[in-house]
Amino acid sequence: MPTDLPMLVGGAGDFARRGGQLRVSLTPRCQLGCWFCHNEGEIPPRITHHDRTIQPRRRALDAADFLSAINAMTSAGIRRVFFTGGEPLLSPLARPILEGLPAHDRSDYTTTLITNGLTLTKDLDWLAATALDRIKVSLHYFSDASIAAIAEGKPGDIARIKAGIEAAIDAIPVVELNLLLQEQNAHEVMDIIAYAREMGTGLQIIELVDTDHNQLSVKVPSGGISAYLRSIATHGEVITSGTGQGRRVFTVPGARGDMTIEVIDASLGRHHVGQCKRCPKQEQCIEGFWALRLDSAGELSPCLLRPDLRMDVTPYAHDPAGLLAAISAHLDAFTEGTL
Numbered sequence: 001m002p003t004d005l006p007m008l009v010g011g012a013g014d015f016a017r018r019g020g021q022l023r024v025s026l027t028p029r030c031q032l033g034c035w036f037c038h039n040e041g042e043i044p045p046r047i048t049h050h051d052r053t054i055q056p057r058r059r060a061l062d063a064a065d066f067l068s069a070i071n072a073m074t075s076a077g078i079r080r081v082f083f084t085g086g087e088p089l090l091s092p093l094a095r096p097i098l099e100g101l102p103a104h105d106r107s108d109y110t111t112t113l114i115t116n117g118l119t120l121t122k123d124l125d126w127l128a129a130t131a132l133d134r135i136k137v138s139l140h141y142f143s144d145a146s147i148a149a150i151a152e153g154k155p156g157d158i159a160r161i162k163a164g165i166e167a168a169i170d171a172i173p174v175v176e177l178n179l180l181l182q183e184q185n186a187h188e189v190m191d192i193i194a195y196a197r198e199m200g201t202g203l204q205i206i207e208l209v210d211t212d213h214n215q216l217s218v219k220v221p222s223g224g225i226s227a228y229l230r231s232i233a234t235h236g237e238v239i240t241s242g243t244g245q246g247r248r249v250f251t252v253p254g255a256r257g258d259m260t261i262e263v264i265d266a267s268l269g270r271h272h273v274g275q276c277k278r279c280p281k282q283e284q285c286i287e288g289f290w291a292l293r294l295d296s297a298g299e300l301s302p303c304l305l306r307p308d309l310r311m312d313v314t315p316y317a318h319d320p321a322g323l324l325a326a327i328s329a330h331l332d333a334f335t336e337g338t339l
């Protein structure tokens with residue numbers, strides 16, 4: 001890992017201090033086609049599956065480029081790295097990148113793989129030998145019928161996903177589930193909460209983040225679920241500090257002891273900075289200034305809804321210090337509203 005890199009100053013330093021995250025999209029491709037998927041700002045798989053002429057941008061980074069950028073940014077203060085996609089485990093780069101992660105202390109930063117869980121049983125052996133700290137499995141459904149309604153998945157998927165979750169619990173330091181509230185799964189939300197409690201995994205319940213691609217359904221607010229969780233919780237708190245949306249954090253009894261269920265609640269507010277003041281997307285923006293996104297096309301984005309504010313990182317493939325300086329300048333301009 002590079003050690004002689006400058007600390008990020010200004011915007012990027014602020015971002016690290018506020019607890020922001022780096023989301024690294026390894027591929028825009030996915031086996032599923034969830035109706036709501038924002039695909040971290042890339043063309044959603046559902047659209048490409050239905051019209052092959054609409055394709056995401058081409059890959060421009062290799063595994064070494066990704067690792068160099070990730071190591072530079074963690075050295076400079078980014079505290080949470082998420083590997084996402086598309087489905088990250090579909091990428092041929094997933095294994096070399098995750099196997100190339102340096103051993104690190106979780107108090108310095110954490111690394112999390114977000115996955116639909118479909119190939120977990122196959123990939124767990126090599127995943128368990130990496131420096132990955134956490135796996136987060138999306139579980140927005142609890143039956144094959146709901147997968148069909150939400151994700152355009154193939155029959156039999158839910159058994160495979162649950163087998164992957166259950167195997168991962170024994171192989172990976174931390175396993176969590178992730179559930180997006182929507183009309184299509186309202187009848188299964190209590191089953192998914194009960195499953196998380198039975199497995200003893202943490203659970204994050206999230207509300208829909210609107211993008212231009214997912215206006216097909218009514219947004220389901222989290223207030224009702226929070227009321228239920230409050231009734232079974234031994235402790236609850238509201239966290240609104242830092243970047244990202246506010247969240248309610250409940251401690252509830254699970255089969256393996258106390259566990260955490262976290263509810264993202266847009267009504268608690270979000271974090272906006274200088275650029276947001278005159279952003280034409282602000283009305284629509286649920287997420288605010290929260291996650292830096294690095295994608296396989298070699299671009300880094302300061303927010304989800306403004307692809308026009310992406311920055312090209314490919315000139316810095318062999319220049320981590322130059323990369324940090326360029327990101328820092330880009331984020332300074334974003335937080336000052338001059339980008």
Ligand SMILES: C[S@@+](CC[C@H](N)C(=O)[O-])C[C@H]1O[C@@H](n2cnc3c(N)ncnc32)[C@H](O)[C@@H]1O
Pocket residue numbers: 030036037038039040084085086087088114115116137138178180206207208209210211214
């Ligand atoms: C884009 S997915 C990619 C990773 C992986 N394929 C998966 O299914 O988890 C990453 C995360 O974004 C969440 N997500 C996608 N679109 C969303 C939206 N419109 N609102 C809120 N969360 C969303 C998913 O639920 C998932 O937890």
